[in-house]
Amino acid sequence: MKEKSKRTKFLSEYSYIAVYVIILIVYVITNHGLTMSGFMNIFRHSAVIGIIGFGMGLICLTGDIDLSVGSMLALVSGFSVVIFNMTDNILLTFLFAVGFGAVCGLINGMLVGYGKIPAFIATLATMLIYRSFAQYYCQHIDKNLIGGGSSVYRMANANTLYQAMYNMGNGKVLTVPIVGILLIAVTIIFVYLTTETKYGKQIYAVGSNAKAARMTGIDVDKVKVSVFVIAGALVGLASFVWIAMNASADPATTGSSYEMYAIAAVVLGGISMSGGRGKMLGILFGAMSYTVIDKIIVALKMDSLINDAIKGIILIVVIMIQIVSPRIKEKIQKR
Amino acid sequence: MKEKSKRTKFLSEYSYIAVYVIILIVYVITNHGLTMSGFMNIFRHSAVIGIIGFGMGLICLTGDIDLSVGSMLALVSGFSVVIFNMTDNILLTFLFAVGFGAVCGLINGMLVGYGKIPAFIATLATMLIYRSFAQYYCQHIDKNLIGGGSSVYRMANANTLYQAMYNMGNGKVLTVPIVGILLIAVTIIFVYLTTETKYGKQIYAVGSNAKAARMTGIDVDKVKVSVFVIAGALVGLASFVWIAMNASADPATTGSSYEMYAIAAVVLGGISMSGGRGKMLGILFGAMSYTVIDKIIVALKMDSLINDAIKGIILIVVIMIQIVSPRIKEKIQKR
């Protein structure tokens, strides 16, 4: 009896893994097999959205949302390109990206935590602001700083470290892409942060019952601000990954709709949008599931106008499997 | 004391009106005056988003969200054009629009209410699906049915009632636009529905405390489904208004980002996104405020790339005024 209930618990808590495996199998079938590098590409292509997803996940755990992550990606990666072009220094670029991301996150956090503006509208506003800045400065900055491009921030390939940077974004260690390793590292850090630290527990408490959390001495506003800052820093990290992978950032298109993708990854990873429930590990699988769904659509070669419908239906089916299956199992077990 | 507290209460409950007036004044100044027809345009231009906003507002009152409203507008208005072209009958077109909208809303509602899928992800999926269908059928339907246009659903102006329909969307009664009158009518209905009916109280109860609502015997799932259906029907009504105003619907662009605008209108109208709090009357003012913000930006004649930043900043300032001002007043009054 006890054993059985443990297995059900596992299935209901880790159903995102089951879901990922199912999606992966569908992909392998529709794609007529999958090579090693095809498999590794899933990691590569999940890296940016996965890293952003962890930040979004923390925010969702506190019961908020951040719509500005995509615009922030455009702004931070654009400015990071400028810093790279100016300094020709990878470490400085990295520090700038993470730091600037954290500052953008701090602005969101202050609006939500101390300004008491609903997160949805506060980050909708900063979503407009950040992208607008990214686009404006791209046009109003010395052309050399944006690598000579007219409407894109481009890494100057004259820089001595250009190739090193590009290799970081596109290279592999043995067969594993470097950015994939980074994604795994971020996963480990955030799983640890949320399960093994006091701060992690406070995040859950704030999302679960903010009033009770406050009465235990947790500084609820500070926790809210802090998750936005962390999410911003992660967007900064993702920006660094982005420019290493793409060598440029287009302020108009980079990261557009990424807030939706990130949220989809978070929800596919089993995190509740009303706060307090879910596991960080889920986000890794959620992001990969989302990536694979896109790949399935490429592999299906349907009429392009119907692609989005297919994607929507897959999303619903997947979430259904994830949400409904543990409930059905529970019912069956009861009989 | 009592008098004073009543005034504060009024200010905090109806701060959206104050905010609207402030925005309007800013507009009149930046626009160097405002003609009567310019003022009436505010109604006209708020009609579609306002009508959609009431549906979104009901959904927000229950604590959910609907991201599919914009895509639904594209799908319903596209198909309504087809019905109009087929039947040349305004009443039938109207009934179809509202009915089909309700069906689309029902699908959302079923997924959220009975499927227990988080509203954010369920309606994200249907957002993809509805627009995709709108685009797909536009290409795969008899060209005559879409008025001969290649990628747009166009009302056949050979139809005898074409002009009547167009006049409805663009005409005026005395100086007031017909669609503006419609918007006011919808406002009255929904203010009544939420404040004066049993059903309205249940919506608030569900959003305020779903568990307690269940224990009171409210069929929470049914209420959730019903608000999505009503929201769908309202999108249907908005679709009818849309085609009457524009005589066509472009499945790729009609209603895109309208979910954001509608939510912005709802929040500007003082409705809490976590459910249970807010007034329908606020949405009328919220929608008009949002419309006027757009107009201010045009009047400001800034660099177009910085427009969105200005808009974001205005949004934050406006929400700040609305949220913070009653709190400050309360504090001052206490001393």
Add this chain to the structure above:
Amino acid sequence: ATESASTSQAATEKQNTGESENGDSTHIYVLTAPEDHGWTGSVATFAKEKIEEVNAAGTYTSELITSADASEQIRNIEDILSKGEKNIAIVIQPIDDTVQSAIQQIVDAEIPYVAFDRIIDGVASSAVSNVKGDNEGIGVAAAAYFVSCGMQPGDEVYVYEGDTSSVTTLRDQGFKEYLLGNAEFEDATIEDSLKWTEEQVESAITYSGAMNWSRSDTKTAFESLMSDAGNADTKWFYAEDDELAMGIIEALNGGGIDETTKEAFLANQPVISGCGGLDEFYGMLRGENYTELTAQFGGLVSVTYSPSMIQTAIQDMVDYLDGKTVPQDHVIECENVTSENVTEYEGF
């Protein structure tokens, strides 16, 4: 509608002369699409440049209004009209066909306007001029280039689409129409022996769906496509924008594709087309970058579709207000830019 068009033309002429009498300078509103990807962004940039020029010249004043979507554009037009200003003129890039009703209001208010990029049939006849780059022409030109590179009826073609709007539809259509023998490129249709059948067009062409005009989306999608080694056989890649084409190039340059698949793909001597005039793409044609890669291609082309056409549109309006005659149908033909003629073109 045609009736009102002709009367309005008469009216605008009247206004035109009236303007020169009282000397009030006409204000030209320029309304463009959102600056949401490289090409439309450049339209706005070029427009701003031209507007500065017009303002500097002093005869007329001008301003730019970009709109996020069609209904916002409609609202902006209605607000302009509601001011009831005299002596205004409008240059508009309609975001989609729903803007027709608003343009009709412009016509009804007897204000001269130039339509740019998207020509809406219902009101085209009442415009001062319709300046359009030829979206269908892009597809036609790309198809013609592929055929000149040896594409046979029924060859697999992969199309990278920017979005799913009507622009894309037109670019798709041109491509098909040329292959079917219904469209001309440089005054010639496809040779009968190379003509495709309807079935071939339906079955051999695969469309990507929306790449959001984004290079990185295309890069990711191309890497995914190549994870199925079977797709390495595809030789013909029609990207409907230079940014998208660059995504393919970067994917081939990066580490996301199996070496064996990549070799097989390049062994086919793939042919890639872009469109727009991105200077980075022209750099490849000039042999400045990605030379190792482009050397293995069977062909590389960028179809012209310059955002600087907006300047032509504004100039048409200025010419009209100056009293010069302006051709109503102002189509700017598409041309194929290859390594041979790239020196004659300027990228953006």
Add this chain to the structure above:
Amino acid sequence: MIKDDHFGRMELFMSLLEMNGICKSFNGIQVLKEVSLRVEAGEVHALLGENGAGKSTLMNILTGVHDKDAGTVVFDGKEMKNISVKSSENAGIAFVHQELNLFNDLKVYENIFLCREYTNKFGKVDTKRMIKESRELFEELGVEIDPEIEVSGLTTSQKQLLEISKALFFKAKLLILDEPTTALNNSEIEHLFHIIERLKESGTAFIFISHKMPEIFRISDSYTIFRNGEFIDSGKISEADTDTIIQKMVGENYSSGEIYEPRQKGEAVLKLENLSGEGFCDVSFEVKKGEIIGLTGLQGAGSSELLQCMFGATPAYGGNMYVNGNCVPHHSIQAAMKNKVAMLPANRKENSVVPDMSILENMYLAEHVLSKKKPCISKKQEEKKYQNFKDILNIKAADSADFITSLSGGNQQKVFLARWLDTDADILLLDNPTQGIDIGAKAEIYRLILKLASEGKTILLNTLEIPEIKKVADRCIVFYNGKIAGSLAHSQIDETTVMSYATNAVQLEEVL
């Protein structure tokens, strides 16, 4: 209740409610084992048992909140199958839950009439009539609540009164009151009992769940006792006595003797100087190290608000609080905690329960705030400490990793007590700490409080149960209308004296 139809004769012989062989398991753990319950029309039936005995669960089954695994329910002569909240309500059962189930965003009268609004023939709700009848209801029940304000503005006790009023308003055949008096004072309780008696005469039956023995003997006619999910006994109250009932509940002998002993007290460690805040003003007093102070007063007296303000949960308008001579900044819980002040708040569900977290995590949250210098968690150590508290407080829980919401109300309360004991605070502010705790455990907690005090902890205990104060407090401070009305030494504490101060019958003599 004899009806004229042909079922009438049957009803003469059948009880109003008969529950038989009810079984219920949560996650494979059986919490109700074939229990039965029989309630007659027109009686008050006390349902008794320790924390976690299964009382609330059985009531939840009767009202359709939970599904039963087995057993039958016959109400008013009809078997009820597939009970839903709605169907039990329609059958004439009203339920006041152990935890508050109110809509904070709605107005008071809207809460009362939700789903049962008066409407005219066009479906328009008759707001005026509902407000009027709410006002009449409150007058009848002697409750001072404005029907037109939002529930979020009510105090905990007002909320509980509202819950009860709501249930009383609709003349149900059976009213379930699951620990209805935990936030009420004596006169409110007495008022409630008068109403119960009146309704009883008109045939209404009551199921009354409480851990307060005097109440049970005061109001009930018969009783049923559960232990560990099993039916133990039932009978007439008139034929039973307190000790045997307690013995049956707890399962062992239980001594209810005097446990208070005078202790040596130290220096003054806590000092209030003209502290004012929402609901109280100009409060000044001093507390010595190791002292136990009982605070009490009628509804609206402000003692609960005072504790909240002292803990920094609400802003102060003026005055100061000193701990060991340090002035503690206002409105900062962190600052209070740094000064080794802890507070167990009233209204468990809103202020204490973190529903998505486990028992262990719930217990540890406050300690984590204090020990944030060490950011990582040591699970083993925490588990060890938890087991210790589990033994001391007799917490009935299967696994520390289970959700807090899987505990019975009383056991949850014990976890929250442990939450604050675990912080090693020197000054404990306990607001109604034994809310919902059973009689056996209560005695343990009183002993614990006395032990803590003798170890040098200072304790402020706000409660409405004067016997509770009598058991532990060295001194009792009585509040009236936001001000201190009187201060009584241990020997002076008794119900009548306290009440005379609380009702302002005696004016303040000595200034503290």
